[in-house]
Amino acid sequence: MMKLWMAPAGLHIEPGQTRDARDLARIHATGFYRGWPEAEFASFLSEPGTPVYVARDAKRRIAGFALIRIAADEAELLTIAVDPKWRGRKIGQALLRAAFDDLLMSPARRMFLEVSEENAAAIKLYTREGFSTISRRQGYYPKPDGSAATALVMARDLG
Numbered sequence: 404m405m406k407l408w409m410a411p412a413g414l415h416i417e418p419g420q421t422r423d424a425r426d427l428a429r430i431h432a433t434g435f436y437r438g439w440p441e442a443e444f445a446s447f448l449s450e451p452g453t454p455v456y457v458a459r460d461a462k463r464r465i466a467g468f469a470l471i472r473i474a475a476d477e478a479e480l481l482t483i484a485v486d487p488k489w490r491g492r493k494i495g496q497a498l499l500r501a502a503f504d505d506l507l508m509s510p511a512r513r514m515f516l517e518v519s520e521e522n523a524a525a526i527k528l529y530t531r532e533g534f535s536t537i538s539r540r541q542g543y544y545p546k547p548d549g550s551a552a553t554a555l556v557m558a559r560d561l562g
């Protein structure tokens with residue numbers, strides 16, 4: 404049976420499909436200085452070790468997604484992005500919670516992520532969802548002006 408999770412604003416969350424690659428690349432590019440090519444998303448979507456959770460409205464348009472890599476007992480949040488017109492409505496929270504729920508069925512016992520220390524909205528979301536900072540990586544994220552932002556490495560137990 405198809406996995407499905409409820410989300411706010413009449414949205415729901417389900418596993419991504421290969422044909423979603425173009426929408427994921429477009430939404431990702433709205434949130435990050437360095438985008439990822441559509442082909443990259445197509446391969447993540449077709450591989451078993453990289454689950455993708457997609458938030459859709461009633462017309463199946465994509466509002467946001469989370470991409471995770473599972474390696475042995477660790478899960479890494481590779482990226483999460485919500486379409487700008489859907490931000491601030493707890494879609495990000497719902498995507499993370501769908502992943503936490505689904506990963507209970509995986510071998511992963513802990514989730515890691517990296518986030519720019521300048522990304523206040525994302526840090527707020529992660530902290531609220533139980534992540535805490537375990538280390539910092541200086542000069543990790545290149546910025547358009549040629550400088551680089553520090554990354555926080557955050558982690559949270561699963562299950």
Ligand SMILES: CC(C)(COP(=O)(O)OP(=O)(O)OC[C@H]1O[C@@H](n2cnc3c(N)ncnc32)[C@H](O)[C@@H]1OP(=O)(O)O)[C@@H](O)C(=O)NCCC(=O)NCCS
Pocket residue numbers: 433434435483484485486489490491492493494495496497517518519522523524525527528531
């Ligand atoms: C991070 C992101 C996925 C959050 O998605 P979302 O659906 O808006 O998330 P939520 O609504 O669940 O929570 C966002 C929180 O950030 C807060 N927020 C929004 N803009 C903010 C800002 N500029 N400064 C501080 N907090 C902010 C919101 O108020 C909310 O917190 P609250 O519910 O406690 O008030 C979304 O902002 C996004 O796509 N950003 C661009 C891509 C990105 O940065 N991804 C994460 C990289 S690691």
